Amino acid sequence: MSFSRLDGFRIAGVSTVVPATQLDNLALGDRYGADDVRKVVSMAGVRHRHVVSDGQTSVDLCADAAQRLLKALDWDPESVTGLIMVTQSPDHFLPSSACVVHGRLGLSVGCAAFDVGLGCSGYPYGLYLAATMLKGGGHQRILMLNGDTPSRFTSPDDHATTLLFGDAGSATALEAVASGGFASHFGLFSDGTGAEALIMKGGGFRDRFPADPRDLFVRMDGAGVFNFTIKRVPPLIQDTLAAAALDVQDVDAYIFHQSNRFIMKHLIKKCGLPEDRVPFTLEDTGNCGGPSVPVTLTRALAERQRAQAQDLRVMLLGYGVGLSWASAVVQVDARTVLMHGLSAPVGPAAEPPHEIAP
Amino acid sequence: MSQPHITLAEALGMMADAFNEPLANVQPETARDSIPGWDSMGALMLIAELDERFGIELSAEASRQMRSVQHVLDFLAQHGVLSA
Numbered sequence: 001m002s003f004s005r006l007d008g009f010r011i012a013g014v015s016t017v018v019p020a021t022q023l024d025n026l027a028l029g030d031r032y033g034a035d036d037v038r039k040v041v042s043m044a045g046v047r048h049r050h051v052v053s054d055g056q057t058s059v060d061l062c063a064d065a066a067q068r069l070l071k072a073l074d075w076d077p078e079s080v081t082g083l084i085m086v087t088q089s090p091d092h093f094l095p096s097s098a099c100v101v102h103g104r105l106g107l108s109v110g111c112a113a114f115d116v117g118l119g120c121s122g123y124p125y126g127l128y129l130a131a132t133m134l135k136g137g138g139h140q141r142i143l144m145l146n147g148d149t150p151s152r153f154t155s156p157d158d159h160a161t162t163l164l165f166g167d168a169g170s171a172t173a174l175e176a177v178a179s180g181g182f183a184s185h186f187g188l189f190s191d192g193t194g195a196e197a198l199i200m201k202g203g204g205f206r207d208r209f210p211a212d213p214r215d216l217f218v219r220m221d222g223a224g225v226f227n228f229t230i231k232r233v234p235p236l237i238q239d240t241l242a243a244a245a246l247d248v249q250d251v252d253a254y255i256f257h258q259s260n261r262f263i264m265k266h267l268i269k270k271c272g273l274p275e276d277r278v279p280f281t282l283e284d285t286g287n288c289g290g291p292s293v294p295v296t297l298t299r300a301l302a303e304r305q306r307a308q309a310q311d312l313r314v315m316l317l318g319y320g321v322g323l324s325w326a327s328a329v330v331q332v333d334a335r336t337v338l339m340h341g342l343s344a345p346v347g348p349a350a351e352p353p354h355e356i357a358p
Numbered sequence: 359m360s361q362p363h364i365t366l367a368e369a370l371g372m373m374a375d376a377f378n379e380p381l382a383n384v385q386p387e388t389a390r391d392s393i394p395g396w397d398s399m400g401a402l403m404l405i406a407e408l409d410e411r412f413g414i415e416l417s418a419e420a421s422r423q424m425r426s427v428q429h430v431l432d433f434l435a436q437h438g439v440l441s442a
Contacts, residue, residue, distance in 0.1 A: 223405060
């Protein structure tokens with residue numbers, strides 16, 4: 001596949017949450033070295049990260065985001081006939097996280113529920129799958145969840161990853177509409193020869209109980225990932241614009257996976273994108289994997305959408321582990337619900353969740 | 359369009375900027391171990407500079423194998439961007 005065009009659906013709402021526990025990287029100088037921490041904060045751009053508490057998982061975050069969204073949209077759970085969960089930090093190998101969330105949300109037995117194992121490219125992929133299901137007929141409403149907790153699979157001894165990653169969950173509600181309206185465009189790509197660039201080698205069935213405990217944590221070849229990004233993302237943007245017959249200025253916002261400020265700034269310059277159309281959120285929420293795309297969508301666009309009360313055309317860009325990269329040009333219309341909040345720790349001492357400013 | 363070129367002095371200045379090191383400390387014979395800023399982040403900065411200025415890719419493996427400033431200069435020469 002290269003690019004595809006899909007109409008007949010709209011994004012009804014996007015809800016994102018981050019864990020209530022927030023860490024300040026600059027306060028971790030004693031552990032990682034003040035100079036090293038300052039350097040990471042300065043270059044990668046991550047000052048604060050939200051991380052899950054013990055026992056809190058992607059399923060919890062996504063279920064929380066979904067419950068808020070269903071309430072905001074006044075959708076009856078019975079009306080949802082598809083649930084996709086994109087995650088690389090599932091609760092279990094089996095059953096799927098989607099089935100766990102399905103039960104938690106009280107969805108009907110007539111609802112398809114399945115997982116997709118993708119990381120940083122996962123959000124455009126998930127939207128594409130939901131859109132094709134709606135376009136295919138038989139579905140009216142679908143929830144696409146994208147959540148990850150990278151803080152749980154980074155080694156505390158590896159400051160290159162530990163200081164970069166935060167956790168987040170999201171729920172996106174899509175519904176079928178008459179064909180002929182806004183047409184979205186999607187581009188989905190992979191290069192499995194780069195699988196080792198970002199990998200957690202142990203714990204799966206290739207090496208269930210690794211001899212080296214470090215194999216239970218993610219390993220990142222920073223230079224390799226950087227080279228992949230600067231090689232693949234610029235043509236992804238250019239080809240997506242061409243597929244959608246758009247110029248750079250026709251897109252209201254370019255929502256990047258929040259990988260690293262240094263990398264993103266390099267991409268913006270290389271692609272000639274207007275800086276004011278590329279929001280950054282990683283200073284406060286870090287690189288939270290695939291969900292960094294919807295988190296940026298809600299945090300950066302909610303206020304603008306409310307103020308302008310107009311439809312926005314956005315390009316969503318995910319790239320990373322796999323190697324995998326994907327784009328989507330979609331519309332956030334004036335009625336699309338965009339919401340962001342904190343998700344309280346699970347357990348008996350949990351505080352009730354509350355909203356935070358985008 | 360012809361490929362941009364860089365003189366030896368400009369190449370050393372580029373590396374000094376990338377590694378955040380005084381120019382006097384970045385000479386052809388300087389070993390990587392003698393440049394504190396030539397760490398994983400410095401390596402990324404160099405990769406970015408080469409991509410931005412010349413559109414050439416310094417692979418992660420090639421970057422790791424560079425042990426001195428001269429190795430970077432050799433790399434530039436091999437790609438035809440270092441003026442004689």
